[in-house]
Amino acid sequence: MLKISFIGNDGSTIEASVEDGQSVMSAAVSNGVDAIAAECGGACACGTCHCYIDEDWLDRLSPPDDFEEAMLECVSNPTPQSRLSCQVKMSAALDGLVVRLPPSQY
Amino acid sequence: MDMTAPLLADMDFQPLSTAFAQNPYPAYAALRARGEPVYFADFDIWLVTRFDDVAAIARDNAMVRSAEFFMSPEEIEEQQRAQNWHDMPHHSRFVQFSMLDSDGAVHDRLRKQVFREFTPAFIARQRGMIQDFVDRLVDGLIDRGEIDFVEDLAAHVPGHIIGRVLGVPDEDCPQLRVWSENVVRFFDIDRSDARKAAAERATTEFYQYLLKLMAARRAAPEDDMITRLMVAQDAGHLNEDELVSTCMLILMAGHGSTIDVLGSGMHALLRYPDQMQRLRQEPGVIQTAIQEMFRFESPLPFFHRYATADCRIGGRSFARGTKFGLLYGAANRDPDAFGPDADTFNIARNPNRHLAFGGGAHFCLGNHLARLDMEVIFTTLLKRMETISLAEAEPQYKTGLSVRGPRALKIAFKPA
Numbered sequence: 096m097l098k099i100s101f102i103g104n105d106g107s108t109i110e111a112s113v114e115d116g117q118s119v120m121s122a123a124v125s126n127g128v129d130a131i132a133a134e135c136g137g138a139c140a141c142g143t144c145h146c147y148i149d150e151d152w153l154d155r156l157s158p159p160d161d162f163e164e165a166m167l168e169c170v171s172n173p174t175p176q177s178r179l180s181c182q183v184k185m186s187a188a189l190d191g192l193v194v195r196l197p198p199s200q201y
Numbered sequence: 202m203d204m205t206a207p208l209l210a211d212m213d214f215q216p217l218s219t220a221f222a223q224n225p226y227p228a229y230a231a232l233r234a235r236g237e238p239v240y241f242a243d244f245d246i247w248l249v250t251r252f253d254d255v256a257a258i259a260r261d262n263a264m265v266r267s268a269e270f271f272m273s274p275e276e277i278e279e280q281q282r283a284q285n286w287h288d289m290p291h292h293s294r295f296v297q298f299s300m301l302d303s304d305g306a307v308h309d310r311l312r313k314q315v316f317r318e319f320t321p322a323f324i325a326r327q328r329g330m331i332q333d334f335v336d337r338l339v340d341g342l343i344d345r346g347e348i349d350f351v352e353d354l355a356a357h358v359p360g361h362i363i364g365r366v367l368g369v370p371d372e373d374c375p376q377l378r379v380w381s382e383n384v385v386r387f388f389d390i391d392r393s394d395a396r397k398a399a400a401e402r403a404t405t406e407f408y409q410y411l412l413k414l415m416a417a418r419r420a421a422p423e424d425d426m427i428t429r430l431m432v433a434q435d436a437g438h439l440n441e442d443e444l445v446s447t448c449m450l451i452l453m454a455g456h457g458s459t460i461d462v463l464g465s466g467m468h469a470l471l472r473y474p475d476q477m478q479r480l481r482q483e484p485g486v487i488q489t490a491i492q493e494m495f496r497f498e499s500p501l502p503f504f505h506r507y508a509t510a511d512c513r514i515g516g517r518s519f520a521r522g523t524k525f526g527l528l529y530g531a532a533n534r535d536p537d538a539f540g541p542d543a544d545t546f547n548i549a550r551n552p553n554r555h556l557a558f559g560g561g562a563h564f565c566l567g568n569h570l571a572r573l574d575m576e577v578i579f580t581t582l583l584k585r586m587e588t589i590s591l592a593e594a595e596p597q598y599k600t601g602l603s604v605r606g607p608r609a610l611k612i613a614f615k616p617a
Contacts, residue, residue, distance in 0.1 A: 129552050135564035136260035140312070142320060165313055169320035201321040201488075201569075 097190040101128045104198045113185045119194060120144040120180035130196035137181035142166045143200040147176040148183070149193035156183055172197045214241070222598040225502075225605075226544060229531035237515035238525065246505065246524045247514075250531035252538035252556070254515050258525055259560035264506035265304040266563065271507065271522045285392035291404040294442050296384055299450045301563065308562060311447060314433045316566060318366065318426050324569045331362055331577045339585055343616050347592050350610040355463035358574055359456050366570065367448060368425025369414065380407045381456045384449070388603070404449070411445055426451075455567040458500040459574055461599070461606020466494035466575060468610055471591045473546045480548055481583055490548035491575045496539070496555035497546050502530030503602040504559060529556045530605060586614040 096112040099122050103109075111126040113119075123131035123144070132143035139162050148156060153176055159167060163182045170177060180194070214228055215221055221228060229250055232239055238247040238254065249255050258264050268277065281287045286297060300311040317323060338357055342348050360378035361371075369377060380403040387400035414427055422428045430444050439447070470477040480490055508523045519525075533555045536543045558565035565571075582589070592611040599606055 124554070132552075133554075134558065134568070135562075136256060136560040138260060138262075138561040138564060140316075140562055140564040141568075162309065162313065166316070169317055169322060171322060 097185050097187065097192075099185070099192045099194060101126070101130075102193065102195045103128075103130060104196055115186060117185050118181050119146065119183040119185065119192070122185070123180060123194075128196065130200070131180060132200045133181065135181075139163055139166055139179060139182060142170050142179065144180040145170040145172075145197055145200060146178060146180045147174055147195040147197065148178050149195065150176060152189065152192050155188060170197075171199055171201055212239075216602045217600055219597075219600060222600040223595070225530060226534055229528060229534060232528070233531060233535060237517045238519075241526065244526065246526040247519065248526045248528055249514065250528045250535075251515065252532040252535035255527045255529060255532035255556055256560055258506055258514065259504075259527055259556065259563075261506075261561065262305075263509045263512070264525070264561075265509055266302050266506065267304050268507055270509050285394075285397055289397065289401045289404075291408055292384075292387075292401050295404055295408060295446045295449045296400075296453075298442070299446050301450055301454065304562070311439060311443060312562070312566070314430060314438055315426070315447060315451070318429070319566050319569060321569045324573055327362065327366060327570070328573060328577065330365055331358075331574060332581070334358065334361055335577050335581050339581060343585060346615075347611065347613045350467050350612045351460065351464045351607060352609060355460045355467075355578070358463070358578065359459035359571075360452075362570070362574055363452055363455060363567075366426060367451065368418070368423060368427040373410070376410075377407075377452055378456070379403070381453050385453055385457055407449060407452075408445055411448055451567070454565075455571055457604065457606075459571045461500040461604060462494055462498065462571070463575060463578060464596075464607040464610050465498035465500065465598075465605065466491070466579070467589075467612070468591075468596055468607055469494060469497055469546045470579075471589065471612070476546055476548045477589070480579070484580065484583070486548055487576050487580055488572070489551050489553065491572050491579070492553045492555065493546060493548050493550050494575065495557035495572075496533045496550070496553055498605055499530045499533050499555070499557040500605055501557075501603065502605050503528055504563075526602075527556075527559075528602070529559065532556050585617050587617040589614045 097115060099111045099113055099119060101109040101111060101123060109126055109128055111122045113122040118137060120131055120133050120137055124133050131146065134143045135141035156178065159178065159182060163179050166179060167173065167177055212231055232248060232250040238249045241248050249258060272280065278287070286292070300308055303311065335358065338354055342353055348354065360381060361374040364374035364377045383399045383403035387396045415431060418428045418431060430447065433439055434441060434444050470480065480486060504527050506525045506527060508519055508521055508525065510521050512519050534543045558568045590613050592613040596607040596610050599608055
């Protein structure tokens with residue numbers, strides 16, 4: 096099992112255990128991270144699984160494809176660390192990933 | 202077909218009946234209790250009702266809307282004939298083809314041209330326009346004391362708003378509603394030739410209207426969706442037929458459904474006066490309340506998918522080509538997903554991961570616009586009407602599996 100730390104906008108933290116290959120979004124939803132709405136269920140179709148990848152980890156992720164990039168243009172409260180968590184798949188290289196949550200998905 | 206398939210023979214499943222229309226939820230509960238998809242012979246379709254199964258199928262890219270994967274052009278034409286959808290030159294170009302009934306690369310390309318218009322941030326720009334329109338509507342009826350909430354108020358809003366979002370001038374918006382209704386009516390089971398002619402005529406007229414609008418925008422571009430779609434067309438991202446079809450879909454998809462959920466949402470508040478009271482006292486809970494309205498009475502309770510590969514759902518194997526009927530209305534009342542109070546209307550339910558907007562690549566594009574329409578209407582009504590009550594014993598709901606909403610909703614009210 097791999098680990099992700101979800102840090103809320105209020106500073107609270109949820110530590111999640113995830114399977115290799117599971118998306119960060121799916122880990123959030125199964126671990127009670129309500130700040131990830133994930134309305135479309137992971138199809139890159141709604142933009143409500145938006146998160147910020149901690150700077151130390153950002154470069155270790157595969158870059159977004161053009162569909163995710165297009166969707167990222169339109170998320171609320173974007174930053175250079177923004178990613179759609181449904182498009183980030185966990186692997187051993189990302190064990191211990193730190194993810195911050197936006198103030199709102201809307 | 203697997204002869205051990207659970208059939209509906211021992212269940213009195215009558216989805217076209219008035220009893221089902223008045224309350225489909227006991228039938229949905231009985232279907233969920235089977236624990237696996239159930240074959241519905243009338244439509245040659247496997248009904249899926251448990252939340253986990255419906256969500257899994259909706260979100261699976263291997264489950265598609267279009268039958269093209271399985272049917273030759275001849276078979277598709279034969280099916281068209283059987284549905285009385287043939288010999289409709291404009292309807293087949295602009296309604297029978299659409300982003301909704303495409304999958305994979307074609308679908309993704311079309312969705313990419315319009316999704317920016319429907320993000321929460323972009324839709325939020327429309328709030329002032331929606332508020333102005335609703336204020337004017339309410340001004341016109343606030344002294345009546347009693348109205349049909351559906352016909353006198355709700356029915357006027359979505360068509361106008363979506364028209365303005367497209368870029369249609371104010372004065373032309375009422376005509377959009379007529380065209381939309383004539384086309385949508387022909388999706389129903391009653392495929393009469395009269396309705397067929399009306400649907401083809403409506404499609405043709407909308408097409409001709411759009412061509413005129415596009416010519417006007419070509420001469421004088423504006424900050425609207427039509428202009429931006431034309432820019433995308435010029436850049437080669439979609440052709441003219443796809444542009445027209447996309448505009449038609451945007452007009453129709455959220456039109457009747459938003460009217461329906463406005464009606465059923467108001468009805469829910471009236472049936473649960475403690476929730477109405479809570480909403481009055483805590484206006485900040487409106488967004489959660491709107492989500493609960495969508496969960497509680499999902500306006501589009503039935504969508505299909507075809508399996509492009511063999512699969513297992515609910516412990517049963519299904520072959521490639523199987524047609525599934527996703528009953529979102531049933532999934533949204535599943536206690537396994539929403540707890541033992543799944544059949545209770547609770548405006549503070551949060552999180553509320555319902556399936557009223559579907560899931561996966563076809564997840565409802567217009568959901569934020571629908572939610573904003575609802576928010577403005579309910580907030581305005583609660584502010585301007587000191588009391589609201591139901592003025593009829595039992596509102597009649599529309600029949601069938603594909604839509605859910607009251608035909609009319611008589612309410613009595615006192616201005617604030």
